[in-house]
Amino acid sequence: MPVEQRPVCLVVEDEARNLMNAMTIAEECDFDVIQAVNAEDALKLLEARTDIRVVFTDVHLPGSVDGLSMARTVRERWPDIHILVASGKVDIDPALMPSRGVFLPKPYEPDMLEATLRTFMAMDASQTPTAQS
Structure with a gap:
């Protein structure tokens, strides 16, 4: 029986503590x-x-593109x-x-991030066709 691949969450964050917290919560929600x-x-x-099924980004990022601009690009290219x-x-x-983006104000509660990620997974599961035997 093949092992189902876990969904992938891309966390875009330049602050190490916030990055580690977000990664830990996403892993606890069964994301790679x-x-x-x-x-x-x-x-x-x-x-x-x-x-990649989820992009979780901070707004303020180093470089020439901020998180909001990147999020809009993601929506256009990977709807x-x-x-x-x-x-x-x-x-x-x-x-x-x-469009359809979710905003979490910092500092966010870990439970809010977890609930949002689980909602995303449930949305994907409801759209996945059932395999035929």
Whole structure:
């Protein structure tokens, strides 16, 4: 019997503590987790892989592209990927968020991140056709 592949969550965060916390929570939600510290590296990973189901990004990232711009690019190029955006700036203009993107204000409760990731998994499971025997 083949082992089902776990969904992949790409965490884009430049602060080590926040990165480790997000990765731990995603792993506890049965995701395989990969990481990037800036938007440019995240986009390269997305171009190279087809198994990423969730992108969880901070808004403020080093480099020329911020997390919101990257999230909008992800939505345009990979419309089926779930997008989760976090920031300590709680007054983000909803018009800047990608469609169907979820915003978590920092500091977020681990339970909120876990619930959001589990919701994403449930959405994918409900859209996956049942294998025929």
